[in-house]
Amino acid sequence: MRNLTNLFCCFALTVCGTCYATADMKDTGNMKEEKRIVQTAGRDNLGAFAPDFAHYNDDVLFGENWNNKDISLKTRTIITVTSLMSLGITDSSMKYHLENAKKAGVTREEIAAIITHNAFYAGWPKAWAVFNLAKEVWNDNAATASSEKDRYARTIMFPVGEPNTAYAKYFIGQSYLAPVSVSQVKIFNVTFEPKCRNNWHIHHAQKGGGQILIAVGGRGYYQEQGKAPVEMNPGDVINIPANVKHWHGAAPDSWFSHLAIEVEGENTSNEWLEPVTDEDYSKLK
Numbered sequence: 001m002r003n004l005t006n007l008f009c010c011f012a013l014t015v016c017g018t019c020y021a022t023a024d025m026k027d028t029g030n031m032k033e034e035k036r037i038v039q040t041a042g043r044d045n046l047g048a049f050a051p052d053f054a055h056y057n058d059d060v061l062f063g064e065n066w067n068n069k070d071i072s073l074k075t076r077t078i079i080t081v082t083s084l085m086s087l088g089i090t091d092s093s094m095k096y097h098l099e100n101a102k103k104a105g106v107t108r109e110e111i112a113a114i115i116t117h118n119a120f121y122a123g124w125p126k127a128w129a130v131f132n133l134a135k136e137v138w139n140d141n142a143a144t145a146s147s148e149k150d151r152y153a154r155t156i157m158f159p160v161g162e163p164n165t166a167y168a169k170y171f172i173g174q175s176y177l178a179p180v181s182v183s184q185v186k187i188f189n190v191t192f193e194p195k196c197r198n199n200w201h202i203h204h205a206q207k208g209g210g211q212i213l214i215a216v217g218g219r220g221y222y223q224e225q226g227k228a229p230v231e232m233n234p235g236d237v238i239n240i241p242a243n244v245k246h247w248h249g250a251a252p253d254s255w256f257s258h259l260a261i262e263v264e265g266e267n268t269s270n271e272w273l274e275p276v277t278d279e280d281y282s283k284l285k
C-alpha cells in the first residue's frame with residue numbers, strides 16, 4: 001500500500017481543494033495528538049470520471065500517508081513544499097501548500113530558511129518564485145491582532161470562530177463566538193482578546209436556568225457581585241446560578257476562551273447591565 005502511495009504522490013501534490021478536518025486534540029503527556037486530515041478533492045472533482053484515482057488520492061495518499069504518525073504534520077508540509085519547489089511547481093498549488101505549512105506552525109523565519117537551503121539544490125530561479133508566494137502567505141503587512149489570533153487559535157482544540165458582532169455592545173474589547181453544539185444542549189466557545197470582558201449581566205429564571213463556563217484556553221476571570229474575582233485556567237469549571245449578577249473575560253495579558261453552556265429553565269432571559277469599569281479591571285493581574 002505504501003508503494004501505491006508513493007506512485008500517486010507526485011500527481012496528488014498538485015490537487016487543490018484539500019479539506020483539512022480537525023479531530024479533537026488529546027493531551028498525551030508532552031505532546032498533543034496531530035489534527036487528522038480528511039481529503040475530499042478527489043471525489044469532489046474526479047469521483048464520477050476517475051473513481052479509482054479519487055480513491056487513491058483521498059483515502060490512500062491523504063487518508064493513510066498524510067495521517068501517518070511517523071513524522072509530524074509540520075514536517076510533512078515542509079517536505080511537500082520542498083518537493084514542489086524542486087519540481088518547479090510555483091503556481092496556486094505551491095501557494096496552497098505554503099498556506100498549509102503556515103497553518104501547521106511553520107514560521108516566516110523557518111520558511112525563509114527552508115527555501116534558501118533548497119535553492120542550492122533546486123535552483124535559484126525557483127527560489128525567487130517561491131519566495132514571492134511565501135511573502136504573500138506570511139504577509140508582513142497583516143494586522144498584528146490577526147496574527148496573534150492565529151497563533152492563539154493553534155493552542156486550543158475548539159475553533160475561535162467569528163467576531164461576536166451581535167453582542168459587541170455588551171463587551172469591552174474584541175470577542176469571538178464559535179458554535180460547538182446547536183442541538184440538544186447549546187454550547188458555544190467564547191474567545192476574548194487580552195483585556196476584553198463582557199458587561200455585568202444576569203441569567204434570569206423562575207426555575208433552573210443559569211450557565212456553566214468551562215475554560216479551554218488562555219487565562220481569564222469570573223466574578224460575582226460582592227465576591228472577589230476568580231482566576232480561570234484551562235480545565236476550570238464555573239457554575240453560575242440563575243439570578244446572580246456577574247461578568248467574565250480575559251486577563252489583561254492573555255487571550256482567553258471558555259465554553260458557555262446554557263442551563264435549561266423556566267422563563268429564562270438575559271439582562272445586560274453596566275460595563276466593568278477600567279478602575280476595577282485594572283486591579284486584576
